[in-house]
Amino acid sequence: MIGRVEDVDRVSMALLGGINTVLAGPRRTGKTTVADAALAICRREDAYVAAVDLFEAPDVASLAHRLTIALLNNRPPLRRAIADAVHSGRSILEALRTTATIRLREDLGADIEVALEVSFAERDPAGALLAALRLAQTLAGADGRRVVLFFDEFQDIASRRFGDGETITRQMRGVLQRSTAVSVLFAGSVEHLMRDLFAPSDRALSQFGSFHELAPITVEQWTVGLRDRLRLDDTAIRDDALERAIALGEMHPRATMLLAQQAHLICIEEVAREIDNAMVIQALGRALGAERLRHEQQLERIRSIGRHAERMAVRVAAGDRPLYADLKPQQASRALTGLRDAGVIDRVDGHGRWVLADPLLRIYLASRSPGGRLEGRL
Numbered sequence: 001m002i003g004r005v006e007d008v009d010r011v012s013m014a015l016l017g018g019i020n021t022v023l024a025g026p027r028r029t030g031k032t033t034v035a036d037a038a039l040a041i042c043r044r045e046d047a048y049v050a051a052v053d054l055f056e057a058p059d060v061a062s063l064a065h066r067l068t069i070a071l072l073n074n075r076p077p078l079r080r081a082i083a084d085a086v087h088s089g090r091s092i093l094e095a096l097r098t099t100a101t102i103r104l105r106e107d108l109g110a111d112i113e114v115a116l117e118v119s120f121a122e123r124d125p126a127g128a129l130l131a132a133l134r135l136a137q138t139l140a141g142a143d144g145r146r147v148v149l150f151f152d153e154f155q156d157i158a159s160r161r162f163g164d165g166e167t168i169t170r171q172m173r174g175v176l177q178r179s180t181a182v183s184v185l186f187a188g189s190v191e192h193l194m195r196d197l198f199a200p201s202d203r204a205l206s207q208f209g210s211f212h213e214l215a216p217i218t219v220e221q222w223t224v225g226l227r228d229r230l231r232l233d234d235t236a237i238r239d240d241a242l243e244r245a246i247a248l249g250e251m252h253p254r255a256t257m258l259l260a261q262q263a264h265l266i267c268i269e270e271v272a273r274e275i276d277n278a279m280v281i282q283a284l285g286r287a288l289g290a291e292r293l294r295h296e297q298q299l300e301r302i303r304s305i306g307r308h309a310e311r312m313a314v315r316v317a318a319g320d321r322p323l324y325a326d327l328k329p330q331q332a333s334r335a336l337t338g339l340r341d342a343g344v345i346d347r348v349d350g351h352g353r354w355v356l357a358d359p360l361l362r363i364y365l366a367s368r369s370p371g372g373r374l375e376g377r378l
Contacts, residue, residue: 002225002257003217007034011212012041015148015183020176020209023187024194026357027343028254030214031187035150038185042148048074048139051150060125060162067132071139071147108138126163126171133175140181147182154186155193169197170204177208184209190343217253222246226260230275235267237275244280250359255287258360262286288360295364298344305338312336316345316354317365323354 001008011034014021023031039049050070057063072078120128140147151157158165176184186209188194198205223242230237237245245263249256262283267275288295302313308327312335315323324332336354339345345354356362 001030001033001037002229002253003215003221004030004034004037007212007214008037008041011035011185012038012045014210014212015042015185016045016047016146018146018180018183020184021186022194022198022209022211023185023214024191024211025189025214026191026346027189028252028358030253031189032152033253034214035152035185035187039148039150042146047146047148048143049148049150050074050136051152053152054156054162055153058161060129060168061122063162064125064128064132067129067149068135071132071135074139074145074147075143107142108135126168129168130171130175133172133179136182137175137179140179145181147179148185149182150185150187152187153189155188155190155197158193158197166204173204173208190341191346193341217251219246219251222251222256226256229260230264233264235264235273235275237263238277241275241277241280244277245283248280248284248359252357252359255359258287258290259283262290284363288364291360291364295361298361299365301342302339302344305342306335308332308335309338313339313344313356314365314369317356317362318369319366320369 007030011021011023015038023035025031035051039051043049048071050067050073052063052066052070054063057066069082072082136147136149139145156162157168162168176182186194186198188197195211197203198207198209198211200206223246226242226245227237241263245259246256249259259280260283263275263279266279266282266286267273270279299310302309308331311327312323312332314320316336316339323336327335336345340347340354345356347353348355356365
């Protein structure tokens with residue numbers, strides 16, 4: 001990582017100290033990278049770690065099952081039994097029942113079976129999730145470890161596929177606030193939804209986690225960090241090329257790193273040892289090519305938001321004014337709100353003009369506007 005050491009240290013120290021933490025910000029700005037690094041430190045300090053991504057869980061029962069497996073994987077014998085069951089296509093619960101060396105029920109209680117039994121979870125998904133959450137404290141007490149839970153894309157807890165978000169979060173808090181040996185890291189890519197879950201006083205999770213704002217990566221940190229990375233392969237970069245790479249990436253973590261990576265590959269292909277300005281400009285085109293499939297998938301997602309969502313996303317990306325041209329105000333407003341709720345756009349400082357944080361996605365969408373050209377970005 002470049003420029004995130006202090007963030008990682010603060011998050012890991014908070015979790016190890018029993019402080020629940022919330023990371024919120026746009027996608028691909030380093031939240032999960034910071035979270036993973038912080039969890040790695042927690043593991044080195046002998047804490048158990050269980051991570052689940054709500055985006056990948058289709059419903060509450062699946063979330064409960066994934067969380068239970070992540071918790072049990074902290075015990076090596078259980079991890080091997082689970083891996084063997086998955087490999088052989090057997091029931092994980094049945095595999096654990098036949099593991100002679102582990103007395104699961106006596107050791108960790110009936111919650112194991114409640115959370116792992118698919119038929120029960122489907123009948124009572126909320127009960128299965130609560131059993132999985134209780135298992136975290138049970139495991140901590142049985143093994144004398146702190147348990148750190150990581151819920152990624154946590155704003156999805158309020159989506160329809162998880163049912164009544166307020167009820168689920170109220171139940172989650174009820175279990176977790178009594179789990180004295182369990183710390184929780186919540187991360188989400190739609191900041192206003194995350195703040196709506198944790199900030200208002202009438203919310204179940206109000207003040208249940210301390211927000212940690214990721215510090216901006218400075219020009220100096222990018223300059224030193226990229227030079228150090230390239231030096232590992234005996235590669236240098238000219239000052240003007242480095243300035244151009246940082247400017248094109250707009251110091252966005254994913255975009256800037258991808259530009260540097262592509263410029264390095266071009267340098268290798270040309271059997272050179274120094275990256276120049278022309279290589280960086282060529283790297284932008286390659287970076288957009290490397291991201292094309294993801295951008296096309298995001299465009300399909302944008303189209304699914306509503307009739308005018310694509311038009312408004314392209315206008316925001318291209319900086320068109322006025323945004324509402326040829327549309328009724330309520331149509332444009334509805335499209336913009338949908339794009340914001342999907343984490344595609346946001347307002348500067350929470351108000352004012354709309355922006356699209358990912359510069360590569362912005363270039364891709366802007367190229368779809370009338371007269372949009374990549375060369376204009378260079």
